[in-house]
Amino acid sequence: MPPILTISALSKHYKSGQKALDGVDLTIERGEIFALLGPNGAGKTTLISIVCGTVTKSGGTITVDGHDLATDVRSARRAIGLVPQEIAVDIFATVWGTVTFSRGLFGRAPDPAYLEQLLRDLSLWEKRDSRIIELSGGMKRRVMIAKALSHEPDLLFLDEPTAGVDVNLRRDMWALVRKLRDKGVTIILTTHYIEEAEEMADRVGVIDGGKLLLVDDKAALMRKLGKRRLTLALQQPMAALPNALADWSLALEDGGSRLVYSFDAEADDTGMPSLLHRLGELGIAFKDLDTSRSSLEDIFVGLVERAA
Amino acid sequence: MTRGLNVHGIWAIYRTEMARTVRTVWQSIATPVITTALYFIVFGGAIGSRMQQVGGVGYGAFIVPGLIMLTLLTQSISNASVGIYFPKFTGTIFEILSAPLSAIEAVIAYVGAAATKSVIIGLIILVTATFFTEVHILHPLWMVAFLLLTSIAFSLFGFIIGIWAKNFEQLAIIPSLIVTPLTFLGGAFYSIDMLPQPWRTVSLFNPVVYLVSGFRWSFYGLGDVGVAASLGFTAGFMALCLITLWWIFRTGWRLKP
Numbered sequence: 001m002p003p004i005l006t007i008s009a010l011s012k013h014y015k016s017g018q019k020a021l022d023g024v025d026l027t028i029e030r031g032e033i034f035a036l037l038g039p040n041g042a043g044k045t046t047l048i049s050i051v052c053g054t055v056t057k058s059g060g061t062i063t064v065d066g067h068d069l070a071t072d073v074r075s076a077r078r079a080i081g082l083v084p085q086e087i088a089v090d091i092f093a094t095v096w097g098t099v100t101f102s103r104g105l106f107g108r109a110p111d112p113a114y115l116e117q118l119l120r121d122l123s124l125w126e127k128r129d130s131r132i133i134e135l136s137g138g139m140k141r142r143v144m145i146a147k148a149l150s151h152e153p154d155l156l157f158l159d160e161p162t163a164g165v166d167v168n169l170r171r172d173m174w175a176l177v178r179k180l181r182d183k184g185v186t187i188i189l190t191t192h193y194i195e196e197a198e199e200m201a202d203r204v205g206v207i208d209g210g211k212l213l214l215v216d217d218k219a220a221l222m223r224k225l226g227k228r229r230l231t232l233a234l235q236q237p238m239a240a241l242p243n244a245l246a247d248w249s250l251a252l253e254d255g256g257s258r259l260v261y262s263f264d265a266e267a268d269d270t271g272m273p274s275l276l277h278r279l280g281e282l283g284i285a286f287k288d289l290d291t292s293r294s295s296l297e298d299i300f301v302g303l304v305e306r307a308a
Numbered sequence: 309m310t311r312g313l314n315v316h317g318i319w320a321i322y323r324t325e326m327a328r329t330v331r332t333v334w335q336s337i338a339t340p341v342i343t344t345a346l347y348f349i350v351f352g353g354a355i356g357s358r359m360q361q362v363g364g365v366g367y368g369a370f371i372v373p374g375l376i377m378l379t380l381l382t383q384s385i386s387n388a389s390v391g392i393y394f395p396k397f398t399g400t401i402f403e404i405l406s407a408p409l410s411a412i413e414a415v416i417a418y419v420g421a422a423a424t425k426s427v428i429i430g431l432i433i434l435v436t437a438t439f440f441t442e443v444h445i446l447h448p449l450w451m452v453a454f455l456l457l458t459s460i461a462f463s464l465f466g467f468i469i470g471i472w473a474k475n476f477e478q479l480a481i482i483p484s485l486i487v488t489p490l491t492f493l494g495g496a497f498y499s500i501d502m503l504p505q506p507w508r509t510v511s512l513f514n515p516v517v518y519l520v521s522g523f524r525w526s527f528y529g530l531g532d533v534g535v536a537a538s539l540g541f542t543a544g545f546m547a548l549c550l551i552t553l554w555w556i557f558r559t560g561w562r563l564k565p
Contacts, residue, residue, distance in 0.1 A: 014565065052402075052405075052406040053405055053406045053564075054402045054405045054406055054564060055564055055565050056560050056564050056565070073408065074314070074408040074410075075408075076408075077406060077407065077408040078408045080406065082402070082403075082406050084399075084402055086399055088398060088399030088400045088402060088403075089400055090324075090398070090400055091398075092331065093324075097324075097327075100320075101320045101323075101324055102320075102403065103316075103320075104316040104317060104319060104320030105316075105317045105320045105321065105403060105404070105407045105409065106316075106317065106407050106408060107314040107315075107316050107317050107407075107408050107409075108316060109316060110316075147403070
C-alpha cells in the first residue's frame with residue numbers, strides 16, 4: 001500500500017515575493033498522528049491548504065493514497081477531510097443539514113445511520129435540528145469536525161484544532177482524535193501548543209520559515225534533544241561559581257540563589273551523584289532540589305532559534 | 309465514483325441554494341412580484357391607458373415581455389452573484405474548493421439553482437400580468453427557450469460577478485450601474501422605433517435590446533431586431549461567460565491565493 005500522503009519539493013511563493021513554503025518533503029504513513037509544529041506564519045496552514053486544494057502550489061508534487069493530486073484530483077480529494085482553523089459554516093443551516101450537505105458535496109450517497117453515529121460520537125445528536133447560529137463556540141467546532149468526517153475520509157487535517165478552546169473540550173478533542181486513529185484514520189494536526197503535540201502525536205515535524213526543519217518520532221526527538229535539569233535552591237546565595245565545580249556545566253540563576261545543572265538525559269553517567277558529592281565536600285548547602293525533563297517546547301524553541 | 313459527474317455534490321449545492329430561496333421567500337419571490345405589479349399599475353394602467361397601441365398591441369400587453377426580461381436579468385445576476393459571493397465572504401467556500409467537485413459541476417449547481425429561481429419568478433410575473441392585461445403567447449416554445457437561455461446566460465454572468473467582487477459594493481455596482489440602465493434603455497417600456505435618430509442606432513449597441521426584442525417576438529410576433537440576431541446574441545453572451553468561467557477555474561482567479 002502506498003503511503004497515505006507523499007509531498008515532494010513542495011513550494012509556494014506569493015506574488016508579494018513572500019516564500020511561504022520552500023522545498024518541503026514529507027511522507028505520512030497510514031494510521032499515524034502527525035503533528036506539524038511551528039510558530040505563527042511558519043507555513044503550517046499553507047501546507048495544509050495546498051494539500052486540501054484551497055491554495056494553489058507554486059511547485060512540487062503531492063500524492064494522496066497513491067493518487068496524484070494534480071491528475072487524479074477527484075480520488076485524492078475524496079480521501080481528505082479538513083477542519084479549518086476558523087469556524088466557517090453557514091450559520092443559518094441546521095446541524096443535520098450541514099453534515100448531509102458536506103457528505104453530498106464529497107460525492108457520497110446519503111447514509112443517515114453513519115451520520116447519526118457521527119453526531120452521537122461528537123455529542124451533537126441532541127442538537128441535530130438546531131441552527132448553527134444557536135450553538136456555543138465549542139459546539140460549532142464540533143460541527144466543523146462532523147462536517148470534515150461526514151464523507152468518511154482516510155486522512156483528516158486538523159488546523160489548530162484547539163486554538164481558543166477550553167480545557168474540557170480540548171481533552172474531548174484529544175480523545176476523539178485517538179478514537180479516530182483507532183478506526184484507521186490518519187491524522188495530521190497543526191498546532192503551536194507543544195503540549196498538544198507531546199500529548200498526541202506519534203511523529204512530529206517542525207516547520208519554520210517555510211522549511212521543514214526536522215521530522216522525527218516524538219519519543220526519539222525527546223530522547224535525542226531532551227535535556228534534564230537539576231535545580232538546587234541554595235542556603236547562601238553565591239556570587240560566582242567556584243573553580244572546584246568547573247567540571248560540570250552549571251549556571252547560577254535568581255541572583256545566585258539557584259544553582260542549575262543541565263545534563264544529557266540519556267547519558268550513562270549523568271554526573272549528578274558526583275556533583276552532589278562535591279557540593280557536600282565544599283560545604284555548599286541547599287534547602288531544596290528539583291529535577292525536570294525538557295519538554296517539546298524547549299526543544300522546539302531551541303530548534304527555531306538555531307535556525308534563525 | 310472516480311469518473312462521471314459528482315451527482316451527489318451537484319445536488320447538495322443545488323438543494324442548499326434552493327432552500328435559501330425558500331428561507332428568504334419574501335425577498336426572493338414576493339419582492340419581484342410586487343415590483344412588477346407596481347410597474348403594471350403605473351405604466352400599464354395610469355400611463356398606458358393614455359397611449360396608443362404599439363405595433364397593434366395594447367401598451368399594457370406590450371410591456372409584459374420587457375418587464376419579465378427586466379426582472380429576469382436583475383434576479384439572475386443577483387441570485388447567482390450572491391450564491392457564490394456569500395461563501396467567499398463567510399469563508400465557507402473552503403469546503404467547495406476542497407471537495408471533489410469540478411468547475412463544471414460547481415457551475416451546474418450554482419448557476420442551475422440561480423436560473424431555476426429566475427425561471428420560476430419569470431413565470432410568476434407572467435401569471436401576475438394576466439391579472440392586469442390580456443397576454444397572448446404566439447410561440448410558447450420559443451418563449452420558454454428565451455426564458456431559459458436568458459436565465460442561464462445571466463446567471464452565468466452573475467456568477468462571474470460574484471467571484472470577481474471583493475466586497476458588497478462591487479457586488480452591487482455592475483447590476484446597478486450597468487445592467488439596470490441598459491435594461492431601461494433596452495426597450496422594455498417602448499419600441500426602439502419610437503426613438504428619434506441617432507438614439508435608435510445607438511440602441512442597437514445595447515445588448516438588452518436583443519433580449520427584449522426576441523422575447524417580445526415570442527409573445528406577439530413583433531420585435532425591434534430579427535429573432536436570429538436575438539438568439540445569436542444570447543447564445544454568444546452565454547459562450548463568453550462560459551469561456552471566462554473556464555479560465556477562472558483553471559487559474560483559481562479570485563478564488564484561491
